[in-house]
Amino acid sequence: MSNRYILRVIDSSDYPYLIQWRNDPRIRNYMYTQHVITAEEHQSWINKITTNDSYHPLILEYNNEPLGFVNIHQIAQGGIADWGFYTSPVAPKGTGSKLGEQALNYAFNTLKLHKICGQALDFNFASRKFHKRLGFKEEGTLEQHHFDGQKYHDVICFGLLANAYYLITNNEK
Numbered sequence: 001m002s003n004r005y006i007l008r009v010i011d012s013s014d015y016p017y018l019i020q021w022r023n024d025p026r027i028r029n030y031m032y033t034q035h036v037i038t039a040e041e042h043q044s045w046i047n048k049i050t051t052n053d054s055y056h057p058l059i060l061e062y063n064n065e066p067l068g069f070v071n072i073h074q075i076a077q078g079g080i081a082d083w084g085f086y087t088s089p090v091a092p093k094g095t096g097s098k099l100g101e102q103a104l105n106y107a108f109n110t111l112k113l114h115k116i117c118g119q120a121l122d123f124n125f126a127s128r129k130f131h132k133r134l135g136f137k138e139e140g141t142l143e144q145h146h147f148d149g150q151k152y153h154d155v156i157c158f159g160l161l162a163n164a165y166y167l168i169t170n171n172e173k
């Protein structure tokens with residue numbers, strides 16, 4: 001059976017369900033901004049990420065069903081990028097790993113980036129495990145770096161270099 005997961009560039013058909021995913025407590029509780037996003041905020045974010053070449057917003061599909069979103073954002077020259085991602089609130093377990101694998105393949109083999117950086121709030125154990133499972137190095141902790149309105153949280157920083165990725169996947173550069 002062929003691999004029916006595909007990663008494709010976002011288009012306007014994705015915008016309505018993305019705001020629903022993003023506002024689901026299972027997702028927004030792990031974001032830096034945890035309030036319910038308005039339609040205007042969503043549209044202005046969509047405008048930003050679809051009109052600037054430094055953003056690469058992508059959708060993971062399985063059998064034509066959207067299951068995940070990832071945004072790779074080049075933040076510095078030399079191919080250094082951040083990423084942010086979430087799976088559909090009803091996606092089956094294992095979807096995150098598929099999203100991560102496909103996004104890293106795109107980042108390193110298509111975009112030819114040098115480094116991907118991720119940040120996870122300290123209580124986001126799924127994301128911390130996800131980064132480590134994909135081969136990211138835990139680079140450090142930004143102590144009490146996020147205030148959620150009531151409490152400070154540490155932010156855990158992860159990084160994956162292209163060379164390390166090629167070693168993990170046995171790909172040629």
Ligand SMILES: CC(C)(COP(=O)(O)OP(=O)(O)OC[C@H]1O[C@@H](n2cnc3c(N)ncnc32)[C@H](O)[C@@H]1OP(=O)(O)O)[C@@H](O)C(=O)NCCC(=O)NCCS
Nearest residue numbers: 030085086087093094095096097119120125126127129130
């Ligand atoms: C982070 C996220 C993408 C992971 O997706 P997922 O489908 O749960 O990922 P997987 O099922 O492939 O699991 C990845 C690893 O995390 C582990 N994991 C999943 N949920 C977990 C949890 N609640 N606590 C601890 N580990 C967890 C899995 O067991 C797996 O590890 P393993 O391979 O050793 O078994 C998803 O949970 C999500 O969208 N979370 C909300 C948004 C978010 O946190 N985005 C990232 C912000 S930094």
